[in-house]
Amino acid sequence: MTTFEDLKSDWKNQPEQNIPEDGFKIIIQKINELKRKQIITNVVLILTILILVGFFFYIQAYNSTTVTLLLLLMISVLLIRVIIEYISIKKLKNIDVTANSSVFNSNIKAYYKKRIKTHYIITPIIILLYSLGFILLLPSFKIHLSEGFYTYIIFSAIITLIVMVLFIRKQIKKELLIVKGL
Amino acid sequence: MKALESQFKSVYEVNYPKVLRLCLGYTNGDLIRSKDLTQEVFIKVWQNLKSFRNQSSISTWIYRITVNTCLIELRKKRTVKLTSSVINVEESNDNFSEEKEEKLKQLYKCIGCLKTESQSIILLELEGLPQKEIADIMGLSHEVIRVRIHRIKNELTKCVKK
Numbered sequence: 001m002t003t004f005e006d007l008k009s010d011w012k013n014q015p016e017q018n019i020p021e022d023g024f025k026i027i028i029q030k031i032n033e034l035k036r037k038q039i040i041t042n043v044v045l046i047l048t049i050l051i052l053v054g055f056f057f058y059i060q061a062y063n064s065t066t067v068t069l070l071l072l073l074m075i076s077v078l079l080i081r082v083i084i085e086y087i088s089i090k091k092l093k094n095i096d097v098t099a100n101s102s103v104f105n106s107n108i109k110a111y112y113k114k115r116i117k118t119h120y121i122i123t124p125i126i127i128l129l130y131s132l133g134f135i136l137l138l139p140s141f142k143i144h145l146s147e148g149f150y151t152y153i154i155f156s157a158i159i160t161l162i163v164m165v166l167f168i169r170k171q172i173k174k175e176l177l178i179v180k181g182l
Numbered sequence: 183m184k185a186l187e188s189q190f191k192s193v194y195e196v197n198y199p200k201v202l203r204l205c206l207g208y209t210n211g212d213l214i215r216s217k218d219l220t221q222e223v224f225i226k227v228w229q230n231l232k233s234f235r236n237q238s239s240i241s242t243w244i245y246r247i248t249v250n251t252c253l254i255e256l257r258k259k260r261t262v263k264l265t266s267s268v269i270n271v272e273e274s275n276d277n278f279s280e281e282k283e284e285k286l287k288q289l290y291k292c293i294g295c296l297k298t299e300s301q302s303i304i305l306l307e308l309e310g311l312p313q314k315e316i317a318d319i320m321g322l323s324h325e326v327i328r329v330r331i332h333r334i335k336n337e338l339t340k341c342v343k344k
Contacts, residue, residue, distance in 0.1 A: 002343055004335045010285050011308040014206075016199050017213070024194040027224045028187070034225075097226050097250045098233070098243060100321030101302060104250040178257045 045082055049075065059144045067140050074133040077126045084118060112179045119172045127168075131161065190228055197244050198224075200309065204245070207305040208252040211290040223251045238318060245311070246319050249302045256298075285342070292341035296334065303327065304334045 020026065052075050061067040095107045134157055141150055201223050205216035226247050234243055293301055299320070306316045317327040 002339060004339050007289055007338065007342060008308055008310070010282060010289060011203075012310070013282070014203070014286055017202055019195055019198045023198065024187075024191045024224070027194070027221065027228055028190075030221070031225060031228060097247050098230050099250070100246060100319060101249050101253070101299075102321030104246075104321075105253070108254060174258070178254075 049079065049082075052078070059140075064140065067137065070133045070137045074130055074137075077129045077133070081123070081126050084122065088115060088118070109179065112175055115175055116172070116179065119168065119175070123168055127161070127164070186231060190231055193227060193231070193240060193244070194224055197227075197241060200241070201244065201248050204248050204305050204309065205252055207290070207293050207308070208256055208301060210294045211287065219252055219255055222255060223248045226251060242315055242318060245306065245309075245315075249306075249319060253298055253302070288342050289338075292338050295341060296337070300330070300334045300337075303330055304338060307331050307335070 052071070056062070056068075056071050056075075059067070061071050092111060095104070095111060097104065099107070138154070141153060145153070198220065202216055202220045205219040205223070206213065209215045209219065223244070227244060230247070234240065293304065296304065303316060303320060306319060307313075311319075313327050313331065314324055316331070317324045320327065322330075
């Protein structure tokens with residue numbers, strides 16, 4: 001007859017795993033790696049914005065008010081999305097993991113519910129505005145750019161849009177699953 | 183910095199087996215996944231060590247981080263295969279009798295069938311923590327914990343007997 005005390009004793013007597021040698025040093029190294037990755041991400045984001053601004057000057061967009069406004073629209077929505085993501089990651093990091101489980105759970109739930117709202121409302125608006133800006137810019141791209149570059153821009157934009165939509169869809173599905181499980 | 187590092191080293195070495203055992207309970211005994219989770223837990227321990235204020239014991243504090251980390255990380259990757267746990271238990275200790283091994287596998291399986299909150303409560307109970315401490319980690323009243331432990335104990339014992 002198995003009692004709970006037997007289970008407890010089985011649990012306590014299970015084979016103990018060795019503590020990894022220098023395990024604590026590996027943890028500290030890992031944290032430094034994470035910090036480096038964060039810096040790289042920030043550099044990539046800044047470079048993307050710089051490329052967009054550079055492109056703005058390259059095609060002398062400032063000569064046309066429409067082109068200027070449309071490019072500004074594209075840069076702004078991209079920036080807004082980046083800022084939202086940045087704030088969101090920061091908020092997740094700031095959720096106190098040392099709090100008791102009930103508090104932690106409700107904080108995590110609130111966080112993911114907000115994320116879902118962002119995904120369902122703000123992200124589609126951003127994608128729509130970005131695509132709109134791009135489509136309206138196509139005539140001036142055709143005038144200012146070589147045919148090869150123009151074709152390249154159209155194809156790369158379509159591919160980027162498809163990849164972006166698929167990626168966001170996957171992310172939403174994953175986060176919905178987390179919310180459901182909490 | 184050096185003082186904090188040496189504090190972290192001793193915290194790591196004292197608590198590593200406990201944290202790993204708890205993670206094994208959440209992952210159906212999957213050793214590789216549990217080691218990853220344990221590493222994740224200690225990353226958070228290091229990141230928060232400066233803010234630890236002796237309001238509770240360090241082990242209670244670490245258990246809180248472990249429970250929270252395991253819950254959220256396992257939500258991200260929900261599926262845990264039992265087959266991997268079978269291999270891990272077998273590899274870990276040659277002297278560990280076959281009968282005990284079977285019992286442990288069954289125990290992991292039954293824990294895996296519980297709701298996540300019940301899993302946390304019973305794993306802490308199996309670790310031998312006082313109910314008051316479990317209540318503190320879970321953020322529930324002592325009375326609620328007492329009733330739940332009684333219920334989960336019965337559920338778990340019935341499941342293991344099957």
